[in-house]
Amino acid sequence: MPSNASEQRAAPVLRAPLATTADNALKIVVVGGFGVGKTTLVGSVSEMRPLSTEEVMTQAGEGVDDVSAVRDKRTTTAAFDFGRITIDERRVLYLFGAPGQKRFWFLWNQLFTGSLGAVVLVDTDRVRDSWYAIDRLEHHRTPFVVAVNRFGPGPGPGLAEVRRALDVSDRVPLVDCDARSRESSRDVLVTLVQHVSGPVRGSAAVPASTSVPTSASTPEDTQ
Amino acid sequence: MNHGPLQRESPDRLYTVTGGRGDADADALDSVTLIVSECEPVPGMQSEHAAILRMCVFPTAVVEVSAELGLPVSVVRILLLDLLDTGRVAARHPASSAQRAEGHDPETLKQVLLALQRL
Numbered sequence: 001m002p003s004n005a006s007e008q009r010a011a012p013v014l015r016a017p018l019a020t021t022a023d024n025a026l027k028i029v030v031v032g033g034f035g036v037g038k039t040t041l042v043g044s045v046s047e048m049r050p051l052s053t054e055e056v057m058t059q060a061g062e063g064v065d066d067v068s069a070v071r072d073k074r075t076t077t078a079a080f081d082f083g084r085i086t087i088d089e090r091r092v093l094y095l096f097g098a099p100g101q102k103r104f105w106f107l108w109n110q111l112f113t114g115s116l117g118a119v120v121l122v123d124t125d126r127v128r129d130s131w132y133a134i135d136r137l138e139h140h141r142t143p144f145v146v147a148v149n150r151f152g153p154g155p156g157p158g159l160a161e162v163r164r165a166l167d168v169s170d171r172v173p174l175v176d177c178d179a180r181s182r183e184s185s186r187d188v189l190v191t192l193v194q195h196v197s198g199p200v201r202g203s204a205a206v207p208a209s210t211s212v213p214t215s216a217s218t219p220e221d222t223q
Numbered sequence: 224m225n226h227g228p229l230q231r232e233s234p235d236r237l238y239t240v241t242g243g244r245g246d247a248d249a250d251a252l253d254s255v256t257l258i259v260s261e262c263e264p265v266p267g268m269q270s271e272h273a274a275i276l277r278m279c280v281f282p283t284a285v286v287e288v289s290a291e292l293g294l295p296v297s298v299v300r301i302l303l304l305d306l307l308d309t310g311r312v313a314a315r316h317p318a319s320s321a322q323r324a325e326g327h328d329p330e331t332l333k334q335v336l337l338a339l340q341r342l
Contacts, residue, residue, distance in 0.1 A: 018281055186339055
């Protein structure tokens with residue numbers, strides 16, 4: 001099974017404990033095809049070496065949208081990596097690198113639920129690998145940005161060309177990145193958080209005690 | 224492809240660890256719910272439970288427990304619900320799960336942005 005997570009398990013990891021006051025964990029999910037650099041990006045910004053774990057789906061449960069993908073197996077296993085950034089004494093941000101292929105749908109719900117948003121990491125040689133992820137993110141109205149990991153030789157297609165190939169709205173931020181670089185990976189996350197913050201800032205005039213009206217809080221990436 | 228400990232894990236052991244129960248409701252424990260021990264391990268306790276109590280002296284996310292025990296997240300969720308039901312651990316749920324309709328609060332987004340910019 002394709003997975004780029006397993007090599008991270010080789011050595012035990014000394015995980016620095018969180019502060020005893022930590023009580024609010026946040027999530028950002030980096031999703032993309034095999035070998036696109038998800039683990040690299042997470043590792044570039046994480047305060048600990050990324051950990052790997054797995055989720056198993058032991059039966060074809062409710063919500064299976066593609067039974068054919070799992071019909072020949074009793075169990076589907078999805079490996080994923082994660083890292084961590086301490087925000088303050090109470091908040092901690094977990095960064096997940098999740099496989100974008102359709103057969104790992106069962107992993108998605110639990111990672112995307114309540115997440116700040118997602119980064120779709122794209123390899124310009126395999127743009128089609130991102131279509132399913134983008135479709136699901138749009139469907140679930142999860143805010144996302146698209147980051148093109150420029151690690152191959154040559155300049156590759158420009159961002160405008162990538163945007164056309166992905167068929168994403170101009171309102172979805174599309175940026176170049178080098179997942180090996182801490183600064184570049186950080187900038188991708190900053191772009192995402194700024195993108196997520198946009199609609200919230202727009203509703204600042206609403207009294208804090210009032211829930212934000214749907215009309216004012218419609219995420220800009222909802223289409 | 225080599226897959227590390229989880230792939231080699233015997234289904235029999237996973238069955239034993241969970242007492243043969245099926246998937247726990249993922250809604251009950253988010254993948255980043257922080258778990259904190261409320262007591263010390265005692266002799267005779269199931270070894271996975273004891274390991275969790277030692278690990279969660281400091282707040283530890285469900286996925287971290289999973290990674291460190293080398294057990295799938297769904298299996299760990301069942302173990303954690305055992306411990307929660309008997310008051311041996313406490314769960315600090317993500318604030319976002321309680322306020323999904325409104326999204327994340329602006330102060331949280333601001334603090335995340337500041338922390339990222341410090342990297």
